[in-house]
Amino acid sequence: MLIKKITKRALLSLAVSQLMVSASGMAKPVNEADFKMQPLGHGVYEMAFVKDRNALFVASSPSFDKDKTSGMVFQLAADSLHVDSRIPTTRRTFSVALDEAHHLLYLGNALDGSVTLLDSQTGKELRTIQLSDDAVPEKKAHVREVVLDKKHHRLYVSGIGGKDKGLLWVVDTQKQQLIKTLENMEPVGFAVDEAGNKVYAVTGKGEILTLDGLSSDLISKVKVDPAETNHYFLNIALNTQKGIGYIADTNTRDVLVVQLDSGKLIHRISTPNSIAVLYNAARDEIYVTHRNARQISIIDAGTYRVKHTIDTSAMPNSLVLSPDARTLYVSVKQDEKSNQDDYVLKIDLTEL
Secondary structure, three states: OOOHHHHHHHHHHHHHHHHHHHHHHOOEEHHHHHHHHEEEEEEEEEEEEEHHHHEEEEEEEEOOOOOOEEEEEEEOOOEOOOOEEEEEOOOOOEEEEEEEEHEEEEEEHHHOOOOEEEEOOOEEEEEEEOOOOOOOHOOOOOEEEEHHHHHOOOEEEEEEOOOOOOOEEEEEEOOOOOEEEOOOOEEEEEEEOOOOOEEEEEEEOEEEEEOOOOOOOEEEEEOOOOOOOOEEEEEEEEOOOOEEEEEEEEEOOOOOEEOOOOOOOOEEEEEOOOOOOOEEOOOOEEEEEOOOOOOOEEEEEOOOOEEEEEEOOOOEEOOOOOOOOEEEEEEEOOOOOOOOOOOEEEEHHHHH
């Protein structure tokens, strides 16, 4: 009888230990060395995939020195990451939005508070739209994010200013001019639901803003997690089929899952603090960069389980998907004191 009890206990212990091993191994670690990468120098930021050229365009600001105010856009072959061309820009470029139908790249010039229109076929700068007015404190801000609403011919631009002085600029892409400025909103990142005629913005105050896609007017402003005062939301990705959004927060742990219609917090996905977030509807996956942890998370959007973590030698920043949703591109930044180049990482999602 004693032997049977011991055996049962041993089997139970073995089962529990196996369960613990299984649970701890749910997020499979992967190293960036398993994938292609392309070094590009210093100051690499956001990217855009141009399908008709099978190319990746990468915005870069090589220097923050006052006397070096130009930028660079790299054109990479999407398959090999070979640098096909280097396109100099008059101003330092950080953020990117693509209008592929009109062969336009909208480049956010953070330090100049402006947006430059670049012809993606010729590499020629077509126009620069000045948004920030340095002569008027209430209208002075740095461009952070640019997001295109193609259906309604609008470009949404977040302006980071002083405390409680963030601006939200709306540009008419047909007239190529600023048509609206929303003040005291502190918007940071955007996502557009063209079919639902909505634009969502997240703020440095832990809020989600909902704008009318037709008028660009503010519909609602909701504090997502009122009990937490340290939130600084950076980006949001949409799963419009489920009516939910995924929010990346640079200050606190976890990716937050919210209902888009109410802003209600419905789930926390356990991760380190994050920078960029992207939803892949074709694979029902969420991709998140964790700058401080030097990791990229691949998350099952159905179960919120972290399927894989990809370790990087430097700090992953921005994300973009290939049109077929099979390849993920990540810009990775070095520490400011490092002599190593920033680089782009190409992740074949079908291999994971």
